[in-house]
Amino acid sequence: MSKKLLSKPTKAYLDTVKIESIKLKNPLKNQLLILDLNGTLVSRVKGNKSMYVRPYCQQFLDYVFNNFHVMLWSSAQPHSVHNMSRLFGKHKEKLSVIWDRTSFGLSKSDYSRKVATIKDLDKVWQHFQGQYDATNTILLDDSPVKAQLQPYNCVHPSEFEHGSSAFVSSGESELLHVLNYLKVLQFQSNVSNYIHQYPYNTLENNTLENTHQMEFYLFTDDYDKVGEIVDLQQQKKKSSKDTSTSALITNMSNLKLQ
Numbered sequence: 413m414s415k416k417l418l419s420k421p422t423k424a425y426l427d428t429v430k431i432e433s434i435k436l437k438n439p440l441k442n443q444l445l446i447l448d449l450n451g452t453l454v455s456r457v458k459g460n461k462s463m464y465v466r467p468y469c470q471q472f473l474d475y476v477f478n479n480f481h482v483m484l485w486s487s488a489q490p491h492s493v494h495n496m497s498r499l500f501g502k503h504k505e506k507l508s509v510i511w512d513r514t515s516f517g518l519s520k521s522d523y524s525r526k527v528a529t530i531k532d533l534d535k536v537w538q539h540f541q542g543q544y545d546a547t548n549t550i551l552l553d554d555s556p557v558k559a560q561l562q563p564y565n566c567v568h569p570s571e572f573e574h575g576s577s578a579f580v581s582s583g584e585s586e587l588l589h590v591l592n593y594l595k596v597l598q599f600q601s602n603v604s605n606y607i608h609q610y611p612y613n614t615l616e617n618n619t620l621e622n623t624h625q626m627e628f629y630l631f632t633d634d635y636d637k638v639g640e641i642v643d644l645q646q647q648k649k650k651s652s653k654d655t656s657t658s659a660l661i662t663n664m665s666n667l668k669l670q
Contacts, residue, residue, distance in 0.1 A: 436600070443480050453465065464642070466572045481544075482506065533561065585621055
């Protein structure tokens with residue numbers, strides 16, 4: 413990957429961040445939530461032919477689509493975004509807009525290689541003709557690099573990697589923590605000011621139940637097919653048991669009568 417892009421927030425943006433957020437009596441219903449895919453909601457398998465969906469994702473999606481205006485912005489190429497978007501199921505038609513790698517203004521050479529990309533929220537705000545701004549927009553993305561122009565509008569969950577030692581050993585409940593944080597932001601008149609003062613922290617109040625259960629999708633399957641529920645911990649135990657059984661059978665077959 414190329415070196416990190418050196419971009420800074422504008423003075424106008426930072427001035428908006430300084431506007432004190434007021435805690436509202438009722439939750440807002442007009443905030444824009446921008447979702448990322450790989451590393452945030454899903455983990456693609458090497459070869460890009462299948463994916464695992466982050467635990468508690470459907471519970472998360474049910475809530476956000478009922479309480480936010482939602483759009484999708486991924487740095488993946490269009491065909492990959494299409495494949496990963498099957499996780500939305502019935503919610504996909506509710507997405508305000510779907511942006512992919514073509515929305516970054518990359519050169520032809522950069523488009524086809526792994527380079528750092530920035531999600532400039534000014535482009536989003538221009539697209540919606542001023543309906544949204546720094547006070548009511550939330551970007552959910554595991555990569556801080558992508559949010560460096562508007563850093564206080566972003567919620568950064570830990571990167572989701574289904575094969576990581578941390579996940580395989582302990583599972584996770586990250587999206588439930590994100591959801592609880594979003595529920596707080598719904599009562600804020602200026603989310604950028606609140607996030608600046610009280611940024612999302614994946615390590616705080618880690619009392620929710622971790623799980624290894626998640627959905628698995630093969631990209632060659634029918635697009636509307638519901639993902640298969642899998643449990644990597646159970647698969648690991650089964651694999652270990654099968655290996656032990658196989659070794660026992662092999663050892664027994666090698667025994668010779670005395």
